[in-house]
Amino acid sequence: MSDVYEKLRQKLDDLSVGYPATPNKVEIKILKRLFKEEHAELFLHMLPILEEPAIIAERAGKDTEYVESLIEEMAKKGLVFRKRDKDRVRYSAPPFVIGIFEYQVNQMDKEMASDLEEYHDKAVMKIVQAFKTPLMRTIPVNKELVVKWPIAPYEDVLQIFDSQKTISVANCVCRTMGRLTESGCDKPIEACFSFGATADYYVENGMGRYVSADQAKQIVKENLEKAPLVMQPVNSQKIGGLCMCCGDCCGMLKSLKLQPNPAASVKSNYFAQVDDSKCEGCELCLERCQMEAIRLVDEIAIIDYDRCIGCGLCVPTCPGDALELIKKKEDDQYTPPENFMGTYMNIAKERGKI
Numbered sequence: 001m002s003d004v005y006e007k008l009r010q011k012l013d014d015l016s017v018g019y020p021a022t023p024n025k026v027e028i029k030i031l032k033r034l035f036k037e038e039h040a041e042l043f044l045h046m047l048p049i050l051e052e053p054a055i056i057a058e059r060a061g062k063d064t065e066y067v068e069s070l071i072e073e074m075a076k077k078g079l080v081f082r083k084r085d086k087d088r089v090r091y092s093a094p095p096f097v098i099g100i101f102e103y104q105v106n107q108m109d110k111e112m113a114s115d116l117e118e119y120h121d122k123a124v125m126k127i128v129q130a131f132k133t134p135l136m137r138t139i140p141v142n143k144e145l146v147v148k149w150p151i152a153p154y155e156d157v158l159q160i161f162d163s164q165k166t167i168s169v170a171n172c173v174c175r176t177m178g179r180l181t182e183s184g185c186d187k188p189i190e191a192c193f194s195f196g197a198t199a200d201y202y203v204e205n206g207m208g209r210y211v212s213a214d215q216a217k218q219i220v221k222e223n224l225e226k227a228p229l230v231m232q233p234v235n236s237q238k239i240g241g242l243c244m245c246c247g248d249c250c251g252m253l254k255s256l257k258l259q260p261n262p263a264a265s266v267k268s269n270y271f272a273q274v275d276d277s278k279c280e281g282c283e284l285c286l287e288r289c290q291m292e293a294i295r296l297v298d299e300i301a302i303i304d305y306d307r308c309i310g311c312g313l314c315v316p317t318c319p320g321d322a323l324e325l326i327k328k329k330e331d332d333q334y335t336p337p338e339n340f341m342g343t344y345m346n347i348a349k350e351r352g353k354i
Helices: 004-013 026-034 037-043 053-060 064-076 096-100 110-127 157-162 173-180 196-204 213-226 251-258 262-266 284-288 340-350
Strands: 081-084 089-092 167-171 190-195 208-210 230-233 241-245 270-274 294-297 300-303 323-327
Touching: 004 026, 004 037, 026 110, 037 053, 037 064, 053 064, 053 089, 064 081, 064 089, 081 196, 110 173, 110 251, 157 213, 167 173, 167 196, 167 213, 190 196, 190 213, 196 208, 213 241, 230 251, 241 251, 251 262, 270 300, 284 294
Parallel strands: none
Antiparallel strands: 081 089, 167 190, 167 208, 190 241, 230 241, 270 323, 294 300
């Protein structure tokens, strides 16, 4: 039983971007904080696809009633994903990111936040956006910023909300962690949206609340009026979630900053461009950029195109209308996988897991 947590770490390392080991084993400390030993043992017998408890019980060699009780306990703790249908309940083994980490938003205390922050700094941020296939993408904050060009439905924030039957909004887990460790920011915290079954899971677990499409758009509008936040949906055409992220707290953006070429890593289809004749040298765009992609040279804003992720945050507040968002050439356009399972499969292939 003593090595069950290392086996659990290895299983989580096979999922999504992984769960790497560190010299001081902080990742094991986190797992012991989250999982009881019986939780860890059962997780080892679970798959990343939805299954009924009876199937998991048979695989684990356990009594079905015991597994039903234990797995529901795990679901309430954010250790497994749950989907309720009319006549059945199914569960799956989520990755650590995106998954178990995000599901701890309401259960996190200062000690857990400290351990998670240490682990993110030592291991997670080095890998979470280091693959050719990213977990999340950056899209323009507003469709009107790219009105000169057709914009795909999966890159139109308003259409993303309008196409959803079920929407929930929750607090940002990264900003929650940052505030507990006093290393974060004071930007709006209710800023993460989930759709479909994931939205139901968030609400059932008390992590979020249901909102309509119009309410979701209003939250986005109010948040953007208060702070520069990058719109990041999951990297698929069928979108299961969308977050409003900042460069101070967000693990995804902080990881991007570590990349030599964030623009390539994020797979954005846009970039910002400056009209030198209109730039007033006010530096507002420098303050709003979450990637540190803009600097002032001779009182003119200069964009580092290796660092620009095409979020558009610099465009609408430019007093001289010197900035605009440009769509990349057709050969440089990126089309996301059809669904998030395709994203995971692509990452798994890159990591040599399949």
